[in-house]
Amino acid sequence: MWLASSSIGRKVVMSVTGASLVLFLTFHMLMNLVYVYDVAFPAADGTHYYDKVCEFLGTNWYALLGTAGLGVLVVFHLCYAFWLTVQNRKARGNQRYAVSGKQPVHWAAKNMLVLGIIILCGLFAHLAHFWANMMYAELAGVEGQYAPTAGFDWITFQFSQPLNIAIYVVWFAAIWYHLTHGIWSSMQTLGLNGKQWLDRWICISYVWATIIVLGFAAVVVAALVQGM
């Protein structure tokens, strides 16, 4: 199978899974903006639109399927990343340069794996903060501090913890760097690039990554406002 046996095939897997995850992040961010709306324009009856979204994406079959799909994407993206890295280190040879790295290579491009690992750690924290208390709690029937569908309260609660905010700031930074290289890189790997499009894609990468991270950051800010 060329997706495993050829270098370009392996890169295609990275690219497709990565691009899909970017789309998911975009969707996730848009969904979270509902929380910001709730904070900015509180409903008179005290209900939250965000909770309705959480309910909609609770333990329904499509949400579960989506979650499983996301899991698969992450696993593939991750496994291929390590696989490619091992191969690349081998290809580079055992003897390293004494003086190296004097080209102005984009910092993120050189550190995608490190950034990826940071993102993965952040993901675990994120899952522990939310997914475990929400979707998992609902499935397992665990009783938590708040109801599994009470997304609004969970967010407000989690971001009232200073440590969590610190974790998320680092996480967002890593995501931002990862995406500034990842988005155009995935298009390059799929061959959807050219002399003219290269700069455009790079520009799109920065804009897109920034929008995603700003969107998520807005949630944190909103949670802080809400908590005050």
Add this chain to the structure above:
Amino acid sequence: MATENILAPELSRIPEGKLADKWTNYKAHQKLVNPANKRKLDIIVVGSGLAGGAAAATLGELGFKVKCFCIQDSPRRAHSIAAQGGINAAKNYQNDGDSVYRLFYDTIKGGDYRAREANVYRLAEVSNNIIDQCVAQGVPFAREYGGTLANRSFGGAQVSRTFYAKGQTGQQLLLGAYSSLNRQIQKGNVTMYARREMQDVVLIKDEKGVERARGIIVRNLVTGELERYSAHCVIIATGGYGNAYFLSTNAMSCNGSAAIQIYHKGAMFANPCYAQIHPTCIPVHGDIQSKLTLMSESLRNDGRIWVPKKLEDAKRLQRGEIKGHQIPEEDRDYYLERRYPAFGNLVPRDVASRAAKERCDKGYGVNSTGLAVFLDFDDAIKRLGKAAVADKYGNLFQMYQKITDDNPYETPMMIYPAIHYTMGGIWVDYELQTSVKGLFCAGEANFSDHGANRLGASALMQGLADGYFVLPYTIQNYLADQIQVPRFSTDLPEFDEAQKGVEAKIAKIMAVQGSRTVDSLHKELGHIMWEHVGMGRTKAGLEEGLKLLAALRETFWKEVYVPGQANSLNVELDKAIRLLDFIEIGELMARDALHREESCGGHFREEHQTEEGEAKRDDEHFMYVGCWKYMGEGKEPELWKEMLNYQEIKVQTRNYKN
């Protein structure tokens, strides 16, 4: 010369018939080898440039088993790659009156009527096939907006017939040949041996007692081991010997050793004194300089060559007090346009080089050494705009700036003539076979097509013509008689003997253990050659040169120091072996130049010039190819003459004035 040695005309093997029909007749009547037999026949090709690479690939395509050797780490690096400007062909795509005959005529005339008519006509004939072949290979020649091929002009022609790929035509053509070669390597028809240098050719007598080339001894440049390879015939395509001058536009590894080896085995060396001095090279900057860089002749399409009119301006330039652009228009001497109104800056290379030397000798040189003239693009930039000039010559300008740190868009380029190409080489007949049976020679290594001077964009043409379209036919004509001959073992005594000879020579070099580096001796050779066998030659100078060369050889055997071991990678040893052969080539050049009491093309004897300083040929006494036959170590070589008969062309004085 006590007696005149004239080569019998039939030795040249020129086919019967009218000039225009000769090649067609040859092909119609030559012997062929059937496909089943081709598989049983081995061919050795030494060299992987345009001639060698193209020949190896094409012979592989035909089904022969080819062994191809190169001294570089890859066949893609042969020095053909450095040709910049273009390749000529008589396509007449520009509708400017070009034809096979005109290309033939220009080449003969450009060669100062010292080339063999039939060979040159064939060259002009196949020139068109070369372009077709290269385009089919995917060579990205420059094109017009309509999608057709573009052309530009080169020296010595009044038509625009030069095809080009930016300033990298040689590279693209070589990569084309290399791609064909790769295809045959993949198919198993060609085996490539890189980083190998030929040390000797092996001759084996056939049942009739005729010696035939049947193999070679090579030195593996990585392991230092000597290796033996056998074949049914051997092609030498190892390029020219310009590095005898130490400083030349040739690559560092270019050498004349293969030519000298086969010369020692009976192949005659023809016209060694014809060396081309290219007019547009970047001037020498100091003693430690290792190589000269050519600026493409195509620059003369739009660049104008000049020196100051006033000697005091030149002196100020030399002292660095003023810059070229500060000299007003009326004080500039566009000496080529002045002397040669019809061709102007596009006169042939020998003429342009001598004119530059003449001005500099008179003190008009424009840099600190006084050995440079201006090549100015001011007019072209004004006329066409900077963008158009950059589009045409951008990469050349960039290359110039990298080397000199001067911006040619702002200050005029400085150029000076330098050794570039050697028209002389191993004597071959019409079939490109040397005076040794089964030993062929192609490309710059042979003497055949350029006479006393080569026109720009003709070297690529000749290399590819020999490789793609001549050897694949003529080799078959030779091998058709050999189909019964089984493959040769490399354990034959002839191989032992050849290897022993090489080993002995290497051991002798290693044993000297003197105090001089190879490069220091090579530089000394270069100085002798440039001073005494350079652009302007005299009887006294050449005689002096010969003495100095003999002394240098003695110095070599007393003083050379080669570190390391013989049976290991040893760059100094490689260079020492080559240097020894360069000294011999130098002697051949001087000897040939001394005997040729006339001025023609790249050979200028100061005794033989007109009052205006133009070359004066002596057709009555020297209309022949001077072929030198090796007579043994320490003995003077013997001169044989191949008389040149011009049937189609009226021999005239070369005139680029009107």
Add this chain to the structure above:
Amino acid sequence: MGKESFLNVNLKVWRQRGPKEKGEFKTYRVEHVSTEMSFFEMMDTLNEQLINKHEEPIVFDHDCREGICGTCSLYINGRPHGIDNAITTCQLHMRKFTNECTITVEPWRSAGFPVIRDLMVDRSAFDKIQQAGGYTSINCGAAQDANAILISKVDADEAMDSASCIGCGACVAACKNGSAMLFVSAKVSQFALLPQGRVEAARRAKAMVAKMDELGFGNCTNTRACEMECPKSVKISNIARLNREFIKAKLAD
């Protein structure tokens, strides 16, 4: 010409007897180096010094010394071909250095390019990749008239830009992944852009990539280090084209 001045330089040069042997840095000093010299002329000077001291000279690959043959391959102060853009090592001049500077000279380092001796590496893997498909399958003599194929100037120029690759290996040397994608893509692009090459474009892309992988070159992660170091400014848009050609070919299988 620029103003000539003279420098003293200290060199840290990688010395290694053979592919299997352990290498090490040795330091050398070269004095009175003219700024007009090329880097190789400085190396020549050093080698002359070494030979005169009866030491073995430093072995390095070089040939045309005018930036076109692609033989030279030195990694100088952390960059392939040294501290200038769009040049080969032989086009590097000493005016780029300062007096009393230390210059570290290393061979290309990549599993695909084993060291032969000192600074000389074996790049025959590049030839093998070309042999796998870097050609149009046309026999000599079978070509039609050159102008029978019309090719737009834009395509021809772009093919020329791709074809200008000199096969020096700086792209691999610069790549943290030891990837040969820029090299392979340049050849695939040249042919993919021309009608003569389109005929077997799919086969070529697959064959050349397969050979590249087989020879152990790494996976491209689009760091662009290759195009920053390419002496002929071959661009990564070629890699995008190779990816496109390869994916198309595989999807059509």
